[in-house]
Amino acid sequence: MSYRKPHIEDQLKILLTQEEIEEKVAELGKIISHDYAGKELIIVGVLRGSVYFLVDLSRKMHIPFTVDFISISHYSEQTDSAGVVRITKDLDLSITGRHILIVEDIVDTGLSLGYLLRNLKTRNPADLKVCTLLNVEARRIVEVPVDYKGFDLPNIFVVGYGLDYNEKYRNLQFIAEYSQP
Ligand code: IMP
Ligand code: MG
Numbered sequence: 475m476s477y478r479k480p481h482i483e484d485q486l487k488i489l490l491t492q493e494e495i496e497e498k499v500a501e502l503g504k505i506i507s508h509d510y511a512g513k514e515l516i517i518v519g520v521l522r523g524s525v526y527f528l529v530d531l532s533r534k535m536h537i538p539f540t541v542d543f544i545s546i547s548h549y550s551e552q553t554d555s556a557g558v559v560r561i562t563k564d565l566d567l568s569i570t571g572r573h574i575l576i577v578e579d580i581v582d583t584g585l586s587l588g589y590l591l592r593n594l595k596t597r598n599p600a601d602l603k604v605c606t607l608l609n610v611e612a613r614r615i616v617e618v619p620v621d622y623k624g625f626d627l628p629n630i631f632v633v634g635y636g637l638d639y640n641e642k643y644r645n646l647q648f649i650a651e652y653s654q655p
Contacts, residue, residue, distance in 0.1 A: 486633065486643075486650040490625060495607075495635060495649065498624045499527070502605065503534025506575065506622060511537055513573045514600075520590065521545035521563065523579035526636035526644065527607045531577065542567045546586055559589035574599040579636045580608040580627075581620055588616035608632065608649070 519528040521543050532541065545563035574594060581587050587604065594602055605622035612629040631653070633639050634646030643652070 485653055485655055486646075487653075488648050488650045489627070489632065490635075490649040492647040495624075495647075496530075499530045499607075500534045502622055502624060503531050503536075506531070506605065507535045507537045510539070510573060510575070515539040515573045515575060516567060516569055517541050518565065518569075518574055518576045518594075519543045520576065520578050520586070523636045523638065523644070524577050524607075527579055528577045531605070540567065544590070546590060548586055559586055561593065569594060569597050569599045571598070571600050574602045575622075576602070576604045578604065578606040580610065580632070581606045581618060581623075582610045582613045584614050584616035584618040587618045591618065607635070608637075 515537070517528065517532060517539055519525055519541065522545070528541070532539070542565045543563065544561060544565050546559055547562050548559045576587070576590060576594070578587060581604070587606075591602060591604070603621040604619060606620055607624040608627050609620055609623045609625070610627050610629060630651045631639070632649050633643035633652045634649040636644055637649065638644045639652050643650075
């Protein structure tokens, strides 16, 4: 089985092509560079899904910045602890007094991001903003601010460009709707 090519092609329906993603990422990089010019910026990638987006976005930025990563896990499968989120890998850097931009692949229920924002706020950054490639307003449980976003999506499950289904499909260059066979 080829890893790049989905095993069962008809489970995936392309929603956003490589070109559409590239164009949007370049646009976001330009806007963010403009907004953070002259500021001490730390870009915080949320592992693991946002890595692909973060790498491409950062290469479209033309201002100095630092990159750090944080990893969180959620137990949405366990009914008794639905929505429980915890940090499994913390930031390496101190964010106190710095301008922080969280980079997410997708904001869905908002539970992860809501937790992350609450947690990072206690460290007193100069300011804390959010950039997400994908936004699914229809599934929102927790209200979260989204300062920069690539695309709005309806209530569907997507894979590709960092997003996975059981750790598969992250390396697709496009974003596709995934449906169970
Ligand atoms: P939340 O529901 O907003 O807390 O989303 C949490 C995380 O679930 C996201 O950062 C993604 O890693 C993952 N996720 C949410 N929706 C999708 C999807 O449609 N495809 C793949 N991963 C998703
Ligand atoms: Mg994520």
